[in-house]
Amino acid sequence: MISKDKIIKLTNRDTGFAGYTIPDTGVHRRFTPGETKEVTFEEVEKLSWADGGKEILRDYLIIEDEEAAREILGDVEPEYFYKKETVQKLLKDGSLEQLEDALEFAPKGVKELIKQEAVETKLDSAIKREAIKNSTHFNVSKAIELNEGSEDENVSQDAATSKRRSTPMAASSQNSSASGRKATQNFKIIN
Secondary structure, eight states, X not given: OOXXXXXXXXEEOSSSOEEEEETTTTEEEEEOTTOEEEEEHHHHHHHHHSTTHHHHHHHTEEESOXXXXXXXXXXXXXXXXXXXXXXXXXXXXXXXXXXXXXXXHSOHHHHHHHHHHHHHTTOOOHHHHHHHHHHHOOOHHHHXXXXXXXXXXXXXXXXHHHSOSSXXXXXXXXXXXXXXXXOOOOOOOOO
C-alpha cells in the first residue's frame, strides 16, 4: 500500500493541453505539453475515481512512479511510460516490430506523439510510415508534403509582398485628387 502523502510526478505526454478537476477537493490542474507536476498519491487516487479520471491517467498523463501506476491502473504496458524522447528514439533507431508494438499497445497520447514526431522529424523510413498509416489511418507522407507546401507558400507570400510590382503614384497628386481640392501654386511675383 502506497502512502497517501507520497509525492508522485505526473507528466503530460500529449501534444495538447491536459487537465483535470477533482470535485470533492476543488483541485484544478492544467498541464502544457510535456509539463511535469508533483502531486500526492492521494490526489492521483482521487483523480482515478472521478469521471474520466482513469482515461486521463491512462491516455494523456504519465504516472512517473511504476508502483503507483500499477496500483491505480492495474497492469500497464511498457509503452505507457514512453515520452517524447523515447518516441524520437523509437522512430530513429527502433525496429519495425518495436514501432508496431507501440502502435498496438501504447495509450492514445503515445500514438499522437508518434504521429507528431514522424512528421516533425520527416521520418525517412517508408516502412515505418506505412506501419503508422495502417495502425492509425494517419498518412505521414501526406502530412510532411502538406507541411512542406505550406512552408513554401509562406516563403513565396513573404517574397511576393516584399517586392514592388510597379512604381508608386506620386504622393502629392494622390493626396490632392483624393481630397477633391485643386492644387494651387503660391508664387510671389517681384518686379
